[in-house]
């Protein structure tokens with residue numbers, strides 16, 4: 001294999017696809033950590049020049065981890081529809097980029113192509129896209145899913161209500177839920193990250209959120225984002241579960257470190273279909289994020305973008321209701337500053353959509369990264385322009401339990417008004433019926449948590 | 456062990472420590488968090504929110520109170536709430552920023568600027584080291600990981616923070632008792648302030664708890680520039696049954712005092728987070744109280760020894 005180009009008189013040569021894929025990325029601290037980042041800006045572009053000429057079939061044949069060593073590779077490769085793949089495999093990555101963006105390529109055509117792609121092919125084309133390419137292309141691929149309501153329909157923007165509390169206090173969480181609902185947040189899910197992962201505590205929060213949903217007749221679903229094994233216990237013992245959650249990684253070894261496997265998630269999925277209370281048929285919720293495999297030394301020397309793409313191929317197996325990257329969550333060792341976080345957010349959203357999953361984004365940053373709330377508001381605007389399914393709704397964007405900042409209850413309301421978008425249709429009807437929203441805008445009653453104190 | 460029994464242990468340990476003058480009285484986490492509940496039905500008008508301003512011939516004087524005092528921080532800003540006293544109670548039930556009102560769909564000016572102020576101090580808290588006096592108090596000697604380039608390198612190279620340097624290994628081999636039941640180590644992690652805020656409360660409870668359970672308590676020490684994964688090296692060197700690593704969590708917005716206890720049964724090279732357990736969000740006033748957390752980790756350590764497992768394996772065993 002020869003992978004070589006000249007650029008401004010200088011020759012650049014890349015030993016293999018793994019290194020080429022790493023060097024073609026926009027700069028990320030995590031790729032430096034993994035030792036696959038380009039040494040110079042020119043080398044980065046040279047890598048892209050070469051990558052643009054690589055036929056897609058080469059990327060299929062070079063999975064980040066060999067088929068016989070990794071069950072995630074097997075899940076993804078085995079799911080490929082060979083008829084569709086055969087139509088695409090001779091396109092170069094550069095041609096594939098233009099095909100996606102072309103006026104003659106319709107959303108249906110891209111959705112069909114999704115079933116002929118592997119994660120490495122999707123990662124490859126993403127590396128050639130500029131930020132606005134990523135927005136434009138993602139917007140072409142709406143992915144809709146159904147649970148107790150409908151997420152991802154064009155013209156809508158949803159919000160996960162994330163009422164976390166440092167001690168899981170049911171009263172505190174309930175207060176935060178009221179505040180969120182009062183701003184029209186909660187149509188994707190009312191989803192709590194628990195401090196205490198024990199069965200009893202998780203079951204109590206499921207009961208409490210279900211009680212709010214029933215009392216107010218809200219067309220939505222609940223979720224407690226404990227380890228999946230805890231949620232499985234809850235399902236088996238009859239707790240009211242809306243969505244079943246798990247964090248996933250793009251390699252078998254990464255998932256090992258999360259205490260999960262394909263077999264375990266298969267079991268969880270079967271239980272979810274049997275016991276979750278909503279209509280469905282989509283019952284699963286996954287979170288991902290660039291750097292999670294690397295943080296468990298489970299990246300096999302590959303770049304974090306490619307590992308992230310593999311998450312989406314894995315998630316697709318379970319027809320999820322929602323998947324979001326928690327871009328910027330882990331810290332500056334993977335995404336150093338606002339610019340890197342914004343880039344990764346756009347990449348992840350596009351890759352999820354191209355994979356064919358209903359993708360949202362937790363646009364966020366930690367206090368040890370060089371970013372601030374303005375950066376995250378910018379990212380949310382860019383993602384909304386790109387048709388992102390949902391964002392997080394946190395009290396002023398501040399998660400006092402997970403110690404990071406994300407988007408707020410206010411932000412989704414503002415984005416809806418900025419872009420003339422509506423909540424999920426069923427949820428909007430409900431908001432109108434209780435008088436919090438009218439014609440897509442918040443009413444005078446909105447923004448007051450005490451509204452929900454008495455039914 | 457059930458809740459009642461746990462509570463009894465905590466109480467007993469705390470009583471003893473109090474008698475010895477080691478700790479101040481504490482509020483259990485079942486108490487309501489400290490946010491003040493304002494009693495009036497018209498909350499906005501009771502607090503002096505207007506700064507002292509006075510026009511005088513020279514011009515304008517602006518002399519503001521600190522907006523982070525509880526009275527100002529937890530003051531609901533909703534205009535005409537449906538149930539004002541109810542709203543106060545909601546705001547008092549959590550440290551989250553609720554009851555903040557709105558300007559159109561955006562934030563009120565006061566809540567926007569408070570957020571920015573909190574973000575500012577959090578940034579400043581990131582780069583400090585743990586106070587040497589505190590380490591002396593508990594006779595903790597210091598060793599370091601392979602990080603040599605200060606906090607900046609620590610932030611960018613978590614791989615180095617998971618490995619002890621050679622000097623550290625030598626010192627530990629020399630100073631520490633081997634094959635103990637429980638080995639406690641303290642690490643700065645992402646917040647030195649977290650260690651400073653909780654160690655005085657939590658450390659004695661763990662030690663007392665271990666000793667009253669007739670288990671051996673290894674020679675404790677401090678690791679600078681530590682990541683959670685450094686537990687593996689500690690396990691390999693000392694061969695304890697259980698390692699308890701007390702480490703600073705990454706700072707939250709305006710809150711850098713939250714600590715975690717990461718634990719593992721016989722940690723060794725190659726162990727991952729799936730082999731570990733964690734008690735997190737340890738801080739006074741609103742988090743898991745450090746005294747209770749101390750008793751809790753001893754209880755978990757005993758469970759680990761009983762089942763000879765930790766992490767996901769322990770979960771499956773239960």
Ligand code: B12
Nearest residue numbers: 193194195226227247257295644682683704705728731735
């Ligand atoms: C960052 C983080 C993560 C990152 C860790 C990657 C990284 N490189 O930092 C990611 C996103 C991968 C993650 C994943 C999970 N996390 Co986490 N995480 C955190 C967070 C926000 C900060 C941790 C921190 O400050 N660490 C201190 C620094 C110094 O440590 P570090 O060495 O840099 O990083 C290590 C630890 O963070 C550790 N870690 C992170 N999460 C968890 C969870 C468990 C159970 C264990 C044993 C270790 C662990 O992994 C890192 C690499 O070794 C805490 C919240 C908090 N208040 O502490 C939750 C928290 C620790 N995580 C939690 C959970 C539940 C999980 C998951 C099990 C979620 C899920 N359902 O899949 C997974 C899987 C964890 C695993 N077994 O590997 C819970 C633990 C609750 C409990 N008492 O058991 C917490 C408290 C948050 C919560 N309430 O949801 N997490």
